[in-house]
Amino acid sequence: MRRLVSLASFLLLSLTAGIFSPAEAGAPEPQIGLGEVHVLPFGMMEHVRDSQATVPMQVQLYNQGELYVQLQSLQVFNADHQLLSRVELQNESLPGDGGMMADAYYLMEKLDPEFSHRWKHRIFIPLEERPELTPEEASILQRRLLDTVAEVKRDGGEQMHNVRFEVDLASVFGSNPSVGDEQLMLVELDYYNPEGELSRASTSHTIQLLAPYLPPPSSWTARMNGSGRSSGAWYAGDFHVHNCRDEATNGCPDCDAEALNTTGSFSNADLKPQFQALGLDFFSTTTHSYCINNISEFDAVKAESENLDEAGFRILCGTELTTREAGSQSGSDPYFDAQCLLVFHGGIAHYGGHNITSRKPGGEDGWLGYCLDPMMHAVNQAKRVNEEGGFMIANHPGGNMISNNSVAMFKGIEGGMTVACEVWNADNTLEHMSPAHKSWWISRLLEGKFTFPASGSDTHDAAHEFGSTHVWINGTFDDAAVGTSMREGTLYLSNGPFLSVSLADNHGHRKEMGGVIFASRSLQHDYPVTVEAPYNVGTDVGTLRVYRGGTGDSSETLLREFQNVTGQGTLQVLSSIPNPNHQRRGVWYRTEFESSGNPQKSAYSSIIIVALR
Secondary structure, eight states: OHHHHHHHHHHHHHHHHTTOOTTTTTOOOOOOSSSSEEEEEEEOOOEESOTTOEEEEEEEEEEOSSSOEEEEEEEEEOTTOOEEEEEEEEEEEEOOOTTHHHHHHHHHHHSOHHHHOOSSSOSSSOGGGOOOOOHHHHHHHHHHHHHHHHHHHHTTTTTEEEEEEEEEHHHHHOSSOOTTOEEEEEEEEEEEOTTSOEEEEEEEEEEEEOOOOOOOOHHHHHHHHHTTOTTOEEEEEEEEEOOGGGOSSSOSSOOTTOTTOOSOOOOHHHHHHHHHHTTOOEEEEOOBGGGOOSHHHHHHHHHHHHHTOBTTBEEEEEEEEEEEOOSSOOSOOTTHHHHHHHTTOOOEEEEEEESOOSOOOOSOSSTTGGGSSSOOBHHHHHHHHHHTTOEEEEOSOSSSSSOOOOTTTOOOGGGTSOOEEEEEETTTOSSSOOHHHHHHHHHHHHTTOOOEEEEEOOBSSSOOOOOEEEEEESSOOSHHHHHHHHHHTOEEEESSOEEOOEEEOTTSOEEOSSSEEEEOTTSOTTEEEEEEEEEEEEEEEEEEEEEEEETTOSSOEEEEEEEEEEEEEEEEEEEEEOOOOSSOOEEEEEEEEEESSSSOOEEEEOOEEEEEO
């Protein structure tokens, strides 16, 4: 019934949205700033960990006026006004749109950022000042936004021009930077206005140097050396990365179905040095399945990922798969489900298919293309991905925007389907796990649907800071080894600290993070174990929690909470494997750390699963 109501509301508001213009509603025309030509910093990096790298960045030039201007050159300076980069624009014409795209960006900021993705690079309304909208108000603004972007597309999007340039970070941060340093960059555009007068538009931007990811504590390293695993290493990566194939305008090529993505337009070749500067070792390229229209386009993605690989950095070939929701539903996605019902299809959910070798259709390019056939259920897509030696991650499964509501059909590693859930989607939470996605993941664990945690930046612009997925690889670092680590759950999520979990009993048995321990149901009742939490949080201070969960339980059990944790070491908690029953088919243990500082530093271990059989 809820979906029928949502559909009726959406139909009504879609029909009436065009009646109300901004002027009739009394809304002022949005103004970006002084002048009519603007330099927008949508493709500028905000953080790096390597101050000596050279990285590509972008700004978007936008003409809010009515007439053409002639672009001359773009200059980028550091805080001392030393020239970092210069791009000659060859008297290129930039037409005006009378404020059409400014209106679109204003609407994006008014709407829920879960829908618009406008968490940062906000021009008009600070995020904390965004007004709450009623469902009716939101639907009207959503319809108006989509109509505006469609008109921009029909006109060719010529009022926006993305300019790419190289930035030598050593010239930005200087020779002896300190962690935490913020440095200013100034971008200036010279152009001739419609009257033929030389004019200038500019923007300023700050970039911050972050600390390197912290290594394991010395006690953990010593134990690994003693167990023969000294040849391994941790590698940080991102499992959710979009590129210029996922842009509505200025794409490579454009993807009309991505109507809300009109800002940065980076290729995988551009993104690679950006992620390297952030301290990452790999990412999976995950263009939307509805933006890859045929086999040749997928083959180009695959060849690109292979050609960009090198010994110290890998690009996994993947796709963000749009799948058809099926079976009994839990939760709601009032906007996207309602949209898909308009074309008589059910709701949709997104999965990341990684280390794949062939195209996996899911929707088509065009208006409402993410609702249309060809499209499969997730179970069928997982079968195809797994047959190719790949693995599946459930993307942003919680919340109410393209969430995963087909919980009855969902299967984890126990069903050979999904290996991980994206519990840290950095499109909406940069400093800690996404609460809605974490809750969804824990709920599935309680149902006996086991997956490991994963994270993804979900960037459509420049690479940005978030809690990356750190995988343990014991041997050669390549795409297959990353897949093995994900299937085994030897990983943790972190934006800085190190955190793990291990399990030991009184008989010399030990299990490190990840994987499954198979135990007999005739195991001694309340079998005693020690849960260990190796950590390194540096100078940060925060809270470390140790959890145990069991299938059939109503919630996880907080075994111990340690406050004011700092430095490095290993904390221990005495616990047990609880008595098996007809509902309790498995038990898991995990740890998490969240600092009290600003910005917040967080880390979350994978889980250790004890399967009772």
